Amino acid sequence: MKQLLKSMSVAACVLALHVPGWAADGRGTAAEATAMVQRAVEYLKANGPAKAYAAFNDQAGQFKDRDLYVFVIDFNGKVQAHGANAKLIGKDLMNLKDADDKFFMKEMIDxxxxxxxxxxxxxxxxxxxxxxxxxxxYFEKVDDTLVGCGVYK
Incomplete structure (x- = not known):
């Protein structure tokens, strides 16, 4: 029984290290974030804002994976879509500072x-x-908005 459990543990570790898209700690990668933004931009252009924002906001949808999620901010700083926190939709984040007092949203928009x-x-x-x-x-401009997805370090 111990040998079986040991073998299963080793197999699970090997699988976790070799399955594409699985970071060792469950975090998304920069390449995955870039790919998600590119897919989101294509989806937005093909389907329009209403359908795309609904898809981006879907917690169980194709634009949410582990700690990766898509968000959309217009150039006035207003959140149009947010895959991790629906309470931010409609909020003006232009003057939002991070923990180091950086106006990161303004920098992103600029x-x-x-x-x-x-x-x-x-x-x-x-x-x-x-x-x-x-x-x-990582973010890309689409008309007067930006579509982004980030990775935690």
Whole structure:
């Protein structure tokens, strides 16, 4: 019995390390976040904001995976969609500061307007651990909004 449990534990560890998309600690990767944003941008362009935002907000949908989720912010700082916290939808986050007093949302919007896409580092609550953690978010401009997805470090 002990040998069977030991074998099953080893098999589970090997599987966890070799299945694509499974980080060792259950966290999403930068490549997965980038791919999720690209899929979300395509979905938004193909289906329009109403259908896309509903899909992005769906906690059990295709735009939520472990600690990865899609969000949409308009260029006035208003949240249009948020896959981890529906209470943020409709809120103005333009002047939001992170734990280090960084106006990260303003920086994200300014970068989207000028460069079209990019990465921003800041601190944000992790929906899985509930702790404030360092985060890097990848985002792309779509009309007068940005579509983003971040990874916790």
């Amino acid at each position: 970068t989207a307007k000028t460069k079209g896409k990019g990465w921003i580092d800041y601190k944000w609550p992790n929906p899985v651990s509930k702790a404030i953690e360092s985060k890097s978010t």
